[in-house]
Amino acid sequence: MKVVLKVSGMTCVNCAKAIELSLRKLKGVEEVKVSFELGRVVVGYKEELLSLEQIKEAIESLGYRVEGVRGKDRSLEVLAFCWLASLGIMLFMFFHWGLYLQALLSLGVQVVGGYSFYRSAWHALRSRVGNMDLLVVLGSTSALIYSFLALAGFLSGEPFFETSAFLITFVRTGKYIEEWVRSRALRSLKELFNLQTIRVKVLKGEREELKRVDELFVGDLMILRSGDMVPVDCRIVEGQLELDESFITGESMPVKRSSGELVLSGSLVVSGFAKARVEKTFKNSYANLLVSLVESALSQKPKVQRIGDRVSHYFVQFVVLLSLFVFTAWYVFTGDVRHAINFSLAVLVVSCPCAFGIAVPLAVVMGLLRAYKKGLLIKNPSVFEQRLDVLIFDKTGTLTEGKPELVDYRLYEPKALELACAMAETxxxxxxxxxxxxxxxxxxxxxxxxxxxxxxxxxxxxGELFLGRANGQAHAYLMRGDKRLAEFFFEDKLREGVEELVKYLKRKGVRLYMLTGDSPERAKEVAQRLSIDQYIARAKPEDKLRVVQELQSQGLRVGVVGDGINDAPALSKADLSFAVGSGTDIAKRVGDVVLLRGVESLVDFFELKDRTLRRIKQNLFWAFLYNVLFIPIAGGLLYHQGIYLKPEYAGLLMALSSLSVVMNSLR
Known part of the structure; x- marks a missing residue:
C-alpha cells in the first residue's frame, strides 16, 4: 500500500530527514520519500502491520501538520498572539509590577508559540538529527530560565524576558513568511501533485455524479468547465474549450480544443464547456507521468546538494559546542554571567543551518518548475551541474523537420504534374x-x-510510367520509358530556431557535431547551412556510440541530442542527453532531458541551467558568509568596539537569513 500525505511545517532538509527516520522505525514501513520543498510525504507500507492513522500520528508527533488530521491551520493566530504578547512585554517594562507580567507573557509565548519548536527539537534529538528548532529551543529556554532565576534573586542582574519572547516571535514570523512565499511560488507544481485528490463531475445517464480521480475508468464521460484542472487524458465529444497547457507543454498562449481532439491531463480550462470521454486512467495519464518524473528528479540529489546536506547536518552540533565555548570564555575572563549567557545565546540562535539545508534543493526545485513550464522535462537534476564541451546532434527530426517538402519542380510535358499526383497516391x-x-x-x-x-x-x-528517386539526390523523376516528363526537388527544412541555436552554442564555446544516417550530399548541405564543421553521414547507432566514447576518452564532456529511440545507445553513454519528444511518448524516451517543444528549446535549457547554478552558488555563498560574519559578532568579538547582538535580534537575523535564501531561489 502506498499513501501520499500533504505535510506543512517542514522548512529544510533536516526536517525531512527527521520525518524519514521516524517513519522508517515503524514496523511495516517499506518505503519513505519526503520532499520538504513540496510539503509531500510518500509512504509505502504493509496494511496488515501498520495503519494510515499510525503513520499520520508519527508525523504529527514531530510537530508537523498532516492535512486532514487536525482542523484549521492556526499558525497565523499563534503568530498574532506571539506579537501581541511580545509587544506587551515591552510595554510592561515601565510598570511597577511589570516584571511579573512580563514573566507571565513570556511563559505564554514559550508555551503557545514555542510548542511546535519544542516538539520538533525533542524528536530531532531522538532521531539524532540536529535542526534549527533545536537551536531556537536552547536559546529561548536558556533566556527564560535565566530570567526566572534573576527574578527570584538566585542570580545577580536583571531578567530579560523580552529576549525569550521576541526570539520565538521573530523566528515564527520568518518561517511563516518563508512558507507563504514558497507555497505561492510552487502552487502550480502542488496543484499537479494534488490532482489525484480532486473530484470530477461524471455523467451517468442524465445525472451528474461526483467521483474521485482514482475512480474514473476509460469510457467515463466527464464534464469540464471554466476553472477545472483536467485530471486525466480525455477526448472531447461535445463542446469547445480554451486551455492553458503551459505547465505540460510550455506553450504560453491558451489553445482551443474542440470535438474529437485529445486533451492532456494537467491542462487548465480557461473558458468553455465540454463533455469529454476518459481515454486513460489517472495512473496512465500524462499528469501522473509528470508527477513520476518530478518524484524521480527530487529523489536524485546533485553532488553540491549532498555537500550542503552534510554541512547542515553537522552544523548544529558545531554551533552548540561553540556556544558552550563562548559562555565559558566570557565567564572565565570577565566573571559576568549575564554577558556570558547573552553572547552564548546569541551564537545559538544567530546560526542558521536552514540556510545550508535549503540553499540547493529549493533552487533545484524552482529550476525544475521553470523547466517544465518551458517544455523541458528534466529527469535528473544533476544536469544543472554538468558542463559540456561537445554536443552531438542527430539530423533528421532533430535539426530538420524530419519530412521532406516539395520546393520546386520542372515540367517537360503538359499534364505531367497531374500524372505525378496520381502516382504519388499509391x-x-x-x-x-x-x-x-x-x-x-x-x-x-x-x-x-x-x-x-x-x-x-x-x-x-x-505501366510505362515510372516515378522514382535519383540515387543519393534530394529529387525525383517522372519518366515514360526513357523520356523524362518531370523533375521534382525536395528539401527537409531546418526546424525553426535551429540556426539561432547553433550560433548561441558556438558563442558558449561548445563544439558541435552532426551524425546522420542520411547521404553524404544531404549531410554536407545541412552542415554547411548551419556552419557545423564536424559531421558524419550514413552513421549507424553503433557509429554514434563509438564517436561518443572516442570524445570522452579525450577527457571531453559530451552531450547528445536525438529522438531517444534510434539514438538510444549514444544517449545512454553521453554525459548529458537530450531526447526530442512529444506529450504522448515521453515515457519511452531515453535521455536526461526531454525537449517537448523541439531542439530549439535547448537555448531555454542552457539559460535555465546557468541561472539555476548561479542561484545555488549565490545561496551557498550567502549561507557561508552570513554565518562567518555574524557568529563572531554574536559571540561578542566586537563588543568592546560597541558592536554586539542581543539574542532576540540574532533570532531575527537568523529568520531573515533563511528567508533571503528562499527569496533568491524564487526570483
Missing part, C-alpha cells in the same frame, strides 16, 4: 507524401491509374 514514400501534400494544397487532382506497383528502394511503376 505510395507512402516520404517524397510521394510530399507530392501529395503539394497537390492537395493546390487542389490538383490526378488521373485514375491502374496496375501501379511500388518497388522498395526504387519507386512506383504504373
Amino acid at each position: 505510395s507512402n514514400h516520404p517524397y510521394s507524401l510530399a507530392i501529395r501534400r503539394f497537390c492537395q494544397q493546390r487542389g490538383i487532382k490526378g488521373f485514375k491509374l491502374q496496375e501501379c506497383k511500388e518497388t522498395p528502394g526504387e519507386g512506383v511503376r504504373c
Whole structure:
C-alpha cells in the first residue's frame, strides 16, 4: 500500500530527514520519500502491520501538520498572539509590577508559540538529527530560565524576558513568511501533485455524479468547465474549450480544443464547456507521468546538494559546542554571567543551518518548475551541474523537420504534374507524401491509374510510367520509358530556431557535431547551412556510440541530442542527453532531458541551467558568509568596539537569513 500525505511545517532538509527516520522505525514501513520543498510525504507500507492513522500520528508527533488530521491551520493566530504578547512585554517594562507580567507573557509565548519548536527539537534529538528548532529551543529556554532565576534573586542582574519572547516571535514570523512565499511560488507544481485528490463531475445517464480521480475508468464521460484542472487524458465529444497547457507543454498562449481532439491531463480550462470521454486512467495519464518524473528528479540529489546536506547536518552540533565555548570564555575572563549567557545565546540562535539545508534543493526545485513550464522535462537534476564541451546532434527530426517538402519542380510535358499526383497516391514514400501534400494544397487532382506497383528502394511503376528517386539526390523523376516528363526537388527544412541555436552554442564555446544516417550530399548541405564543421553521414547507432566514447576518452564532456529511440545507445553513454519528444511518448524516451517543444528549446535549457547554478552558488555563498560574519559578532568579538547582538535580534537575523535564501531561489 502506498499513501501520499500533504505535510506543512517542514522548512529544510533536516526536517525531512527527521520525518524519514521516524517513519522508517515503524514496523511495516517499506518505503519513505519526503520532499520538504513540496510539503509531500510518500509512504509505502504493509496494511496488515501498520495503519494510515499510525503513520499520520508519527508525523504529527514531530510537530508537523498532516492535512486532514487536525482542523484549521492556526499558525497565523499563534503568530498574532506571539506579537501581541511580545509587544506587551515591552510595554510592561515601565510598570511597577511589570516584571511579573512580563514573566507571565513570556511563559505564554514559550508555551503557545514555542510548542511546535519544542516538539520538533525533542524528536530531532531522538532521531539524532540536529535542526534549527533545536537551536531556537536552547536559546529561548536558556533566556527564560535565566530570567526566572534573576527574578527570584538566585542570580545577580536583571531578567530579560523580552529576549525569550521576541526570539520565538521573530523566528515564527520568518518561517511563516518563508512558507507563504514558497507555497505561492510552487502552487502550480502542488496543484499537479494534488490532482489525484480532486473530484470530477461524471455523467451517468442524465445525472451528474461526483467521483474521485482514482475512480474514473476509460469510457467515463466527464464534464469540464471554466476553472477545472483536467485530471486525466480525455477526448472531447461535445463542446469547445480554451486551455492553458503551459505547465505540460510550455506553450504560453491558451489553445482551443474542440470535438474529437485529445486533451492532456494537467491542462487548465480557461473558458468553455465540454463533455469529454476518459481515454486513460489517472495512473496512465500524462499528469501522473509528470508527477513520476518530478518524484524521480527530487529523489536524485546533485553532488553540491549532498555537500550542503552534510554541512547542515553537522552544523548544529558545531554551533552548540561553540556556544558552550563562548559562555565559558566570557565567564572565565570577565566573571559576568549575564554577558556570558547573552553572547552564548546569541551564537545559538544567530546560526542558521536552514540556510545550508535549503540553499540547493529549493533552487533545484524552482529550476525544475521553470523547466517544465518551458517544455523541458528534466529527469535528473544533476544536469544543472554538468558542463559540456561537445554536443552531438542527430539530423533528421532533430535539426530538420524530419519530412521532406516539395520546393520546386520542372515540367517537360503538359499534364505531367497531374500524372505525378496520381502516382504519388499509391505510395507512402516520404517524397510521394510530399507530392501529395503539394497537390492537395493546390487542389490538383490526378488521373485514375491502374496496375501501379511500388518497388522498395526504387519507386512506383504504373505501366510505362515510372516515378522514382535519383540515387543519393534530394529529387525525383517522372519518366515514360526513357523520356523524362518531370523533375521534382525536395528539401527537409531546418526546424525553426535551429540556426539561432547553433550560433548561441558556438558563442558558449561548445563544439558541435552532426551524425546522420542520411547521404553524404544531404549531410554536407545541412552542415554547411548551419556552419557545423564536424559531421558524419550514413552513421549507424553503433557509429554514434563509438564517436561518443572516442570524445570522452579525450577527457571531453559530451552531450547528445536525438529522438531517444534510434539514438538510444549514444544517449545512454553521453554525459548529458537530450531526447526530442512529444506529450504522448515521453515515457519511452531515453535521455536526461526531454525537449517537448523541439531542439530549439535547448537555448531555454542552457539559460535555465546557468541561472539555476548561479542561484545555488549565490545561496551557498550567502549561507557561508552570513554565518562567518555574524557568529563572531554574536559571540561578542566586537563588543568592546560597541558592536554586539542581543539574542532576540540574532533570532531575527537568523529568520531573515533563511528567508533571503528562499527569496533568491524564487526570483
